[in-house]
Amino acid sequence: MVADGLTATGARRWSAIPVALRIGILYLLARLVTTAFLFAAAQLSGVGSRFGEGATLGSLALGWDAQWYWFLAENGYPTDLPLTDTGVVAENQWAFMPVYAYLAKALSLLLGSWGAAAVVVSLVAGYLACLVLYRMVLMRAPADVATWAVVFFACAPLAALFQVGYAESLFLLWLFVSLWLVMQRTYGWLYLLIPLMAFTRPGVLAFALFLGLFGIWRWIGRRREPLGRAEVLHIMSLGVLAVITGFAWQVVAGLVTGDSGAYLATELAWRRTWLGEPAAAFIPFEGFVRGAAFWFGSWGLGAVAGYIVLAASVVGASALLLFEPHVRRMGAEARLWSASYLLYLLAVFFPQSSIFRLLVPLSPMWGAVAMPRSTGWRVGVLAACLLGQWWWIYNMYALGNAYWQIP
Template sequence: MVERALTSAAGAGRWASVPAALRIGILYLGARVVTTAFLLLAGQLSGPASRFGQDADLGRFALGWDAQWYWYLAENGYPSELPLTESGQVAENQWAFMPVYAYLGKALGLPLGSWGAGAVVISLVAGYLGCLVLYRIVRMRAEEDAAMWAVVFFACAPLAAMFQVGYAEALFLLWLLLALWSVMRRRYAWLYALVPLMAFTRPGVLAFALFLALFGIWRWFSRRSEPLRVREVVHIVALGLLAAVTGFSWQVIAGAVTGDPGAYLATELAWRRNWLGEASAGFVPFEGFVQGAGFWFASWGLGAITGYIALAASIVAVAALLLFEPHVRRMGPEIRLWSASYLLYLLAVFFPQSSIFRLLLLLSPLWGAVAVPRSVWWRVSILGLCLLGQWWWIYNMYGLGNTYWQIP
């Protein structure tokens, strides 16, 4: 028994002596093997009713759903005239998708043979690099083992298939993690490149603008414990303005090209009409979540009023979690302020439907808080739930993918 314990300790010591980047690479590769197995199994279970057809393969999954839009954008660009439905409403079109991921996929796809190959490679590499940055972020606030477990949860998370399909989430998440790491280290210069990259990869940089505003307020009130120099104030203000300007610039660009100032918002609302019909005629901040709470709870037979109460209770519960939960607090104000900013942004602009799971991927820095408790049972249980959730999501969104709540 003593010999077994010594052997186990020696094995753990050898693993710990391996460079972190290599250990993370091994874990990430193992996670991708598991996700690939899930996708292959979902393809085998895919039936005639699925949008992917019977016996779907990895290529069809990788280019499914929004990946088709990114491919179409890379091949055809943006329309100068907005397409219209038979009723005269703006139809779904490329203006809902930002250019960076689409055109990077096209550039990398040239030597690889296809846009899809280039896009998947970008997602795979961005996922691995995101693991490295997440490790560094958590390591600033917690022990080595917590940082490595945070990487494991991140790589095996319920939405980990995003690292293997033609979606921009993995690339945006890499920019975001780098940006948060820069703020945590007070290395603001990097943000002048990262903020525009975020702005033109996918929607969400306005949440980062709010984060910088809240972070600036926090820095002001904490200046006694950490001196606040004029140069830092200038950086925070300038970067907040840059994030706001680039965040709204896509609306200006879409309006200038199409001649319709409301082109971008009308395009985004075209997707919302799939659930609400003409009720989504215009954009009003926070209206989407209120409508969604009523819509879903009424659909489930629980009544719209129950939905509004559940929405209010959820907001209070999440706020309490970010403010008071000790493991979340240990991750530091930057992670908590980003999480609050992004959730507020989603409340303001999004209509809740099955895509909400994918959008919550940008809360991945919170995996550090989940990994902090050192109980083996806790960590193994969380990993098991991650894998179970990953299979459920892949099977429903890709293996089935045939009804209104099975959209990634």
Template structure:
């Protein structure tokens, strides 16, 4: 990074200005989406920005904060487990409830303020994490892409994504700096903010293998091995602990998985309610292939092409390689995690947000025309997402 001059701003302030400008644009998009909301859409005529901010899954977080977790799983008319609070981790909902008295008792206001603050923290940490790899100027651009990206509205609604990203980026930054002691509490915070800590466990395993084979370039000390193994074990335990907690509270050993699968039944009416790793993505590919008129085989072929393309980019694309091994290994781990557990539907856009460190790869090219083009594409994608998910939200593929 070039040295600061007398007239340059502190990095934290630079990122704050970028972030605030991005939030102003997003607010404008949300105001426009509320204006365009009409009869027959998700939020109906006369919707406000406040309605959008506490809509969709934000309603579940609010309901969780007010009612807690059920001790008896709700059932549908057919006897299957219905959608319920066990699909949502506790930290975000309860943190907003704890802060609500400071803002007049409004849970939604507290939740949005948490998202806003966590979003700035995540943006700044992303800048700091990338600065040593791609340079200060490129890192600022990467932070701008992240702050204005297609899913940037998540920084201004009652979703847990921004808080999870803050913990995740801090953990990746700590691993990159070999400050393993900081990662222990961050693993716990990640695990009870949003699903995804098992992907971090896989990342730690791959990172340990990488460190073993790169020990000639960077000595691998015993204490580092102990930290990597211990952190991997902790992430694994935390990742599976929610299933155990749900089982103990409800008395149903399969409570958590049955709850997660309840959402999938909205897409696969013939779903038998069994979880098999990687099965959901294959069935999803077949579902979308049939929906789009390509046939089940065509959908699966598209999935294979996409997976191979992503793998090739993460392994060989020079802009991605410039980000360093930690971000690349995390990206591989998270993609594998999604393939293993997720049924691909409209929420896939939101679930890809933990791959946001890859924005650094889009900032590596030094061409101003390229960077401005990426920024405009981010804003266009952001409006497309807000318009479909919040101004409309009335079709099966318009669910955030």
């Protein structure tokens, strides 16, 4: 009974702390754990690693794509596309959107270092994303569920992205705020947030699809929840804006380089790591089809097995979003976004080790994971998150020496 009283007292004191501070404490603890993992990875980095012996937290934070963002911030975008020895477009800055790189560049004028500024942007954006996620989940579930959703998100297997030079944290912030506003039927700020999303990292076309599906859902349910003309106009206008900004970067790259296919050719250049020579032109859904054949063929299981697993994964994900009770409790907005984003990935992405990072925008679904209120379940999920986080950091940063160890 004494223990129960102490527990109840502790819970009341915790609840009395302002939400922003509570989330800040949880986020800080999560970042300390991630820092310990990254420090261990730096110590384990050896001759065969991309980072070599003597790796530091700084070198890990500025590894992989962070180098591209830094190079972009310092040198801008090429007017002439670089070519390989065989005459095809090589990897270059056009694959990376400008907002994150140049925001860090602006902050570096105060901090004196682009790398330090980039990490600060990621850290702050990650914290703010946690705050918004809490508010999102709180609209569908009790406070303890919202808190655990934040804990899982802050400690997730890809949580190292919150403290390295990647644009994911910033994109998640724009995305979470946008979804939260849609959940509140407040649309004005989306006219700013959609362009910010579009020029932070690819994915705003998925948001365009989401708005289309959301508009259909609102129309079907207009008797249950009144749908006014102003809301219809906002949804349609924002959908058009998301489509325009979603294709805008291709237009910008074409105008600057004089090559209308510059952006897509640049994106396809990254597939050569796995395919040697990818398709000459971008074909929707071709990446996943070829990827299924490539990976299952590499594993000696045959292309047919890859196609079967791909089809089963699509059916399984659809069933989860349609019928799983905890997912349904998250509301139509989170489910429609998840479906839209998965369809977008299926259409544009070639599956490889970066698939884990590309799935991070599905993070609103941490609310569904936190719905079961069993202590054992929640502790188990947290343990799995931390184990997955260490596995990812160890492979991508301590080792980072194989084609499947690219974050």
